[in-house]
Amino acid sequence: MAQHLNRRVILSERATGLPTPKLFSIVEDDVPSPSVGEVLLNNIYVTADPGMKGWISMARNYASVETGTTMHSFSVGVVVESKHPNVAEGDVVAANTGWAEYAVADPERQTFRKVDPEAAPLSTALGVLGINGFTAYFGLLSVGQPKPGDTVVVSTAAGAVGSAVGQIAKIKGCRTVGIAGGPEKIALCTEIFGFDAAIDYKATGDLDAAIRAACPEGIDVYFDNVGGETLDIVLGQVNLHGRVVICGTAATDAWIPQPSGLRPERNLLVNRIKMEGVLTFDFADRYNEAHADLSEWLRDGNIRYREDIVDGLENAPAALAGLYEGRNMGRQLIRVRPDPFL
Amino acid sequence: MAQHLNRRVILSERATGLPTPKLFSIVEDDVPSPSVGEVLLNNIYVTADPGMKGWISMARNYASVETGTTMHSFSVGVVVESKHPNVAEGDVVAANTGWAEYAVADPERQTFRKVDPEAAPLSTALGVLGINGFTAYFGLLSVGQPKPGDTVVVSTAAGAVGSAVGQIAKIKGCRTVGIAGGPEKIALCTEIFGFDAAIDYKATGDLDAAIRAACPEGIDVYFDNVGGETLDIVLGQVNLHGRVVICGTAATDAWIPQPSGLRPERNLLVNRIKMEGVLTFDFADRYNEAHADLSEWLRDGNIRYREDIVDGLENAPAALAGLYEGRNMGRQLIRVRPDPFL
Incomplete structure (x- = not known):
């Protein structure tokens, strides 16, 4: 592949507040070569995720990006060169190669997953049949443990995760209440x-x-x-033995210094509430289970989704910044090149 | 029993801060009569518990005491009159009859439990073989889920619950670190x-x-x-998939208005921490299991305890106030009359 140049977006500077495009730079260099056991991917879609705020902030977290390196991102692409015995050229895979046209991936990593582009639109592998759907599925079912008749409240309810949570909760017989910002998102929630x-x-x-x-x-x-304050308010209304699934912190722009809020411990104690953080990667050995259920619900029309797609890798930083202004109306994807399966 | 007068301590006024003796009054009235299905108890010990702060505060909780009524309390006493088929005069029972010399109790309530005064000192039924031991047992084992080699940190580590938690954690193969105030309590913790x-x-x-x-x-x-602040600080040091058992809020004097502290949600999310409130009563159907294990550990010398006993029901309010000054050096009990089993 040495005849091509590879474009990728690197993190130039760590964020002290919300992500802005000037924290990133586009670089062009040689397409990388896979080592033994690795594959080379040509990406079709990459993502802009709310959690990226944490990946590039000064406060380190589970997926911190070093400056000067490719911005982390989920991705789907096609294998153009394989040095792994179980992966063939032409295979379509979901991985987390970052904001890059071409990237090397290690199929032994848990985030590497073959995708059937005929079963559902390829982009869903980065949304309702991928990270967002899995996050909703495991966060709600394993940590939230909804029972029929429960009242389930979801924040960012029109978003990729929130909308899936609400619909899975309905499938499980719950009453669902969404919190979102603006009339368009409210209409999405209810309609x-x-x-x-x-x-x-x-x-x-x-x-x-x-x-x-x-x-x-x-x-x-x-x-x-x-x-943030929404959590403070909700905690005062959670029932005996209620469950609070901590999946994101979108209301807080920066964590250095750590901001203050109402103390939660009395509510937790008096009502014996469980509050627990959830990260999808912890459930990687159960992705097939989530994928099977979500695919069935999608086919049956019990789960719907919205996407917001921008073209061109160079627009990824602006798409990310837009998330925090609430501009997107669905799963924010960046189409790196035309989707050959559409 | 109409020949006796009954002394009891009533709540005169709800607390806006820490409990003080002037919130309570002593009243003398007739010894009550049990109805069909009830029994009359003559108490030997009642308790002063840190959680009482919440029971008498303006902010209602799971055991709020109404003004003008007997102050709630755990108790052990002897049955002096029974109108229940399975309870006999002379039976020794643990219940929660409140700060009273005589009180009527309903044996069908989960908190009513016969005690063998020959198996262990009667007072332990209100401590390590009762509410404190059970709280430590279920809070640590069911919610905290310690594994061998885990580091277990306990606040109010020299107290009745904290000391039991630390010793049960040692029995389960953990490394234990106690937090307490003052050199005497630190010596109790380690020695x-x-x-x-x-x-x-x-x-x-x-x-x-x-x-x-x-x-x-x-x-x-x-x-x-x-x-309070100790929780804020500890949350920043909890490992991946750590468990935080919320058992008390001794650091906070009053909850109206709800005080502020560092926001916990990012720590919970990044390290997928579970934080959960625990109340012993939720485990009432498993008290026998806890009692059996704790009795064995006590007999084998693997669990030790300390008591701080004051004589006279009239001293209960001062004993309660003393808890919040950290004056007690063990389970705070009030001996209502001489213990006939000593």
């Missing part, structure tokens, strides 16, 4: 994703009262993608 | 209760550094009886 009620946190002057009105029997499961 | 290390939070200028030094491999289980 597309089937939430029983949706609260526009930007339009209500009293979020506590609005949630109370939407949850007259209290909250059994809170699937939280935002943290 | 009597077998903690591998103990931190005097009153003597250290940098609790974060002191905990880090005592837990070089991080913290796997935090059994928390205090909340």
Whole structure:
């Protein structure tokens, strides 16, 4: 592949607040060569994820990106060269190769997964049949443990994870209440994703009262993608033995210095609430189970999804920044080159 | 029993801060009569518990006491009149009859339990073989889920619950680190209760550094009886998939208005920590299991305990206030009348 140049987006500078495009640079260099056991991928889609805020911040986390290296990202692409016995040229795979046209991947890593591009649109491998769907599935079912009749509240309810959580909770017989910002997202929640009620946190002057009105029997499961004041408010309404799934912290722009909020421990104690962080990667050995269930629900029309796709790798940093302004109306993807399976 | 007057302590006024004796009054009235299915108890010991702060505060909780009624309390006493077919006069029972010399109890309630006064000192039914031991047992084993080699940190480590937690954790093969206030309690932790290390939070200028030094491999289980800043600090040192057992909030004097602290959600997410409130009563159907294990450990010398006993029901309010000044050096009991089994 030495005849091509490879474009990729590197992190130039760590973020002290929300991600902005100027933290990133585009570089062009040689297409890399796979070593024995590795494969070379030509990407079709990469992603912009809310969690990336943490990956590039000064406070280190589970997926911190070093400056000068390719920005981490989930990806789907086609194998163009294989030095692994079980992977063939032409295989379509989901991986996490970063914001790059070409990238080397190690098929032995848990995030490497073959995808059938005929079974569903390829982009869903990065959304409802990939990281977002799996996050919703394991976070809700394993940590949230919803029971029929439970009231399940979800923040960023119109988002890729939140919308899947709401729909899985409905499938499990729960009453679902979404929290989102702006009339378009509220309409998505109730008209597309089937939430029983949706609260526009930007339009209500009293979020506590609005949630109370939407949850007259209290909250059994809170699937939280935002943290912050919304979490503080919800914790005061969680029922005895309720479960709070901590999946994201979108409401907090930066964690250095660590911000303050209402102390949670009394609510946890008095109502014996479980609050637990969830990361999909911990469930990698059960991805097949999630994929099978989600595929069936998708085929049967019980799960719907929205995508927001921008073209061109160079637009990835702006797409990422846009997430935090709430501009996207669905799973934010970056199409690196035309999707050959459309 | 109409020939006796009954002395009891009632709550006169709800607390806005820490309990003080003037919130309580002593009243004398007739000894009550049991209805069909009930029994009359003549108490020997009642208790002063850290959790009582919450029972009498303006913010309602699981055991709120109404003003004008007998202060809630755990108790052991002798049955002096029975109208229940399975309970006989002379039976010794643990119950929660409140701060009273005589009280009617319903044996069908989960907190009513016959005690063998020959098997262990009667007072242990209110401590290591009762509410404190059970709290430690279920909180640590069911919620904390310690594994051999884990580092287990305990706050109020010299207290009735904390000391049992530390010793059960040692039995389960863990390394134990206690946090307590003052040299006497630190000595109890390391010399009597077998903690591998103990931190005097009153003597250290940098609790974060002191905990880090005592837990070089991080913290796997935090059994928390205090909340507040200690919880904030510990959360920053909890390992991947660590467990935080919320058992008490002794560090916070009042919850109206709800105080602020460092936001926990990022630590929970990045390290996938579980933080869960625990209340012993939820495990009432497993008390026999806890009692059997704790009795064996007590007989074998693997669990030790300390008691701090004051004589006279009239001294119960002062004993309660003393808890929050850290004055007691063991399970705080009030001896209502001479213990006939000593």
